[in-house]
Amino acid sequence: MTVEITGFNWVPDFAQGFVRDLRPRWACEEIGLPYTTRLFDAAQPRAESYYDEQPWGQVPVLKDDGVHLFESGAILLHLGEKDERLLPRDRQGRADATAWLFAAYNSVEPLMMELSNIQIFAAGEEWAKLRRPSLLDFAGQRFDRLAAALEDREWLAGRFSVADIAMATVLREAGDTDLVSSRSALAAYLNRALARPAFKRALDAQLADFKDREAVPA
C-alpha cells in the first residue's frame, strides 16, 4: 500500500525545508509507510481543478486507497489511525495526542504565521515593525506555558505521536527569534524531535525534490 502526497518542486529559498508536506512525510517515515509525491512549482498558478482537492491551492493533499483529504493536521490524524506509533490507542492517550495536535495548529502556529508575515512577507512595512514587540510578547507567554508542560514529559502525549510532528515543525517556524532557544525545556524538546531519523529522512526527501529552477522546463 502506498499513499500519495502533494508537494512542490520549487519554492523560494526561505521556504525550503519548511513546506507542510514535511509533516505527512515525517509521519510516513515514522511507520515505514511508502509514499509517492505529486509535485507543483510554487511560482506557477495551480490548475483550477486542484482547488477542488485543496480549497486554498496549498500542499499537502493526501490520497490513500481511494480517499483524499487536505490540511496537514487532518492528514496527520488520518495517518495516525493507521498505526499506534503515531496515535495512542488508549482513551486518555488519544485525547492527549488530539488535544496537543489542535494546540499546535490553533494555539501556537497562528502566532508563527503572523511572525512569518512580519519577518518575511511584510518585512520593511511600517506595521510589521510596530507589531513585532506585542506579537513576540504574547508568543513568549504562550511558549512559557508550553515549556512548563514539557518540563516533566518527553513528548506531548507522554510518548511520541502526531502531536509532536505538528508541534516540532511549528516551533521550527520561530526562526531566528529566541522564542525557543531561550526556554531550555522547549529547546531540548525541539532538538529531541528533530534528531529522530524519520524527521531527517523526511527533510532530506523534501529538499531533494526541489530542483534548480532554471532546470525546470518552463
Added chain:
Amino acid sequence: MTVEITGFNWVPDFAQGFVRDLRPRWACEEIGLPYTTRLFDAAQPRAESYYDEQPWGQVPVLKDDGVHLFESGAILLHLGEKDERLLPRDRQGRADATAWLFAAYNSVEPLMMELSNIQIFAAGEEWAKLRRPSLLDFAGQRFDRLAAALEDREWLAGRFSVADIAMATVLREAGDTDLVSSRSALAAYLNRALARPAFKRALDAQLADFKDREAVPA
C-alpha cells in the same frame, strides 16, 4: 452519561456569545448529550492547577467518563466519535469532515484572531490601522475560495458535521466586516448553520451563564 464543559460566568460584553465553549455546547445539543458546566470568571486569574488541564488557561476543557481534553477542535472530534450525526462514518465523509475541521481551525480562524486583535485588543494602535487592509485582502481571497466550495453543497462535508460547528462559529468572528455578507454563498451557509435549533440552545445556554458581574461575590 453526562459530560462536563468548562466555561465562564463573566466575560466582557464583546465576548459574550463568542466564547469557545459554545462549540462543544452546540455539538452536545445536536445529539442530545446532557452536559454540566464548570464556570470561571474571565477577569480573575485561573487557579494554577487549571493550567495542568488547559495549558493556556482557556476554556473549554471537556471531562467525559474519566477522560479529559482541551482545545475545542479536539473536543469536537471527541464528541464526533460518539455519534455519526456529528462525524460521518464512511471513509471519505470522515476525511472530508476532518479536513474541513482543521481548515476552520488553521486556515480561517487565525485570520479572524488577527482581525480581533486589530478591531478589539489593539484598536487605536497605529500598527492595527496600517495592518487592516492587507489582512482583509488576504482574508477576502480565502473567503472567496470558501464561498466557491460552498456553492454546490449544503454543508462542508456534504451533510452536517463538527466541521460546520467550527466553521460557522469562526465565520461569526468576522464581526461587522463584509467578509461574509458580501459573499452570498457564505452568508447563506452561515444563516443555515445559525438557524439550527441546537445552535440557538447552545448560545442561550452560554449567555444564561453570564451573571451580572456585580452580583458575583468577589
